[in-house]
Amino acid sequence: MAITAGTNLNSVASSQKQTLSTNYLDLASTANEGWAQQYVPDLMEKEAEVFGNRTISGFLSQVGAEEPMSADQVVWSEQSRLHISVKGTVAVSGSTNGTFTVTSDIDGNVSGDGFTVASHGVRVNDTVLIASAGIVTKCKVVDADTAVIQVEPYDKADLTGHATTSGGSTLLVYGSEYGKGLSYFANSDGSTAQDSHAANEPTFKSFSNKPIILKDYYEVSGSDASRIGWVEITSEGGASGYLWYLKAESDTRSRFTDYLEMSMLEAEKTVADSVIANSHGGSDSGAGGHGTDGLFSAIESRGNVTSGISGVNAATDLAEFDAILAEFDKQGAIEENMMFVNRGTSLAIDDMLASMNSYGAGGTSYGVFSNDEEMALNLGFSGFRRGSYDFYKSDFRYLNDLATRGGINAVAGSAAIRGVIVPAGTSNVYDQQLGKNLTRPFLHVRYRASQTDDRKMKTWVTGSVGAATSALDAMQIHFLSERCLVTQGANNFMLMK
Secondary structure: OOOOOOOOOOOOOOOOOOOOHHHOOOOOOOOOOHHHOOOOOOOOOEOOOOOOOOOOOOHHHHHEEEEEEOOOOEEEEEEOOOOOEEEEEEEOOHHHOOEEEEEEEOOOOOOEOOEOHHHOOOOOOEEEEEEEOOEEEEEEEEEEEOOEEEEEEOOOOOOOOOOOOOOOEEEEEEEEOOOOOOOOOOOOOOOOOOOOOOOOOOOEEEEEEOOEEEEEEEEEEHHHHOOOOOOEEEOOOOOEEOOHHHHHHHHHHHHHHHHHHHHHHHOOEOOOOOHHHHHOOOOOOOOOOOEOOOHHHHHHHHOEEEOOHHHOOOOOOHHHHHHHHHHHHHOOOOOEEEEEEOHHHHHHHHHHHHOOOOOOOOOOOOOOOOOOOOOOOOOOOOEEEEOOEEEEEEEOHHHHOOOOHHHHHHHHHHHOOOEEEEEOOEEEEEEOOOOEEEEEEOEEEEEEEOOOOEOOOEEEEEEOOOOOOOOOOEEEEEEEEEEEEEEOOHHHOEEEO
């Protein structure tokens, strides 16, 4: 019987005292390193946390609230302006001299939410101000028929001198004047032919938003779940050990939690001509794709946007803030506001406020004005008051982190988002689902929930690892949420670009 020896036996002694790669496990694949070297490395088992807290969530929890919902959409109503003011076109020649043709409401809306150019609310015998570029005339309304309002000035014969730009003039009702013995519904000549003399009814603006479904999952095989590594990890949730899947699962969970907030900030509604709407069922189909109205989208469509003076970084001097205050005066004039800004804007605001201190030219006395040689110099501000408004400043990590909006802002140029101003406090709003007025934060998240299923942040485990639920030799951890953002009173918000 012959015995044939294997050709790859590690049984030949080395003629020299040396370590060979064939004698040791090679952890690293490089030629002269790894376990093939004769010197033991100083192994640092702990994974270095070089990015600090990597999550960006927390913004919505500071400025808003979360409430359950049980419908496919949330609908809310916001009050309209109290006083009657419209935009239109003035005629200054011919037989139409002295007419004002309504083109939109004061916010520029042509129709919708109870307003049309024919339901402007201006009545005969109202006293009005008509303003064009550089001139204001006080008049009395003598005829109001659909969108055309006939006026007679108090101090001149007609409206000669007013600009005739289409939609370039503004009309404001400031009172009324009736002759003796005339009813509220009579023309100045005593006739009652006009239909626009009826009592004015208040209107409201109705808005809606739909929730979107967000999903993610992590999977690890049964074999890998029991495999020990040589790197000691600490997850974002605080778990630690040498099981790598603990870190991977925690990172997936933290990333999904951030997605919940990022979606509420960045989401857009699908428009009618979108490819998503046309090819993936953009309305209510099972394929999804209807989108939802996020914070940035809501402010850009219904709120205010500032790009700074001459296109430079927003809010770098008091002139920019004064312009912001003037815009807030036109809206709700909410006294307290939170500013969430990126690092560049935060430092620019600090420098702006420091320049107001006449003793801070050398940069040594602003921030805390009782500095001494033993005290760390405070060169920052957490808030300030200008006019009747209080602003509280906070860094917005989402706008700074290179892996989130910070990286996008680096290449976006003028489209970069540098901060957002959010009104503090609550607002009264009519909830059409509950049928009553409620007091809620201006910003809050609605998530789908019922007695059967709570979809605020839903997690479940499937597979055969741990508590076995199937024959799959793996553990699958699923994450799901269904939610949308309600931005009430977006006219009181400011997006800084």
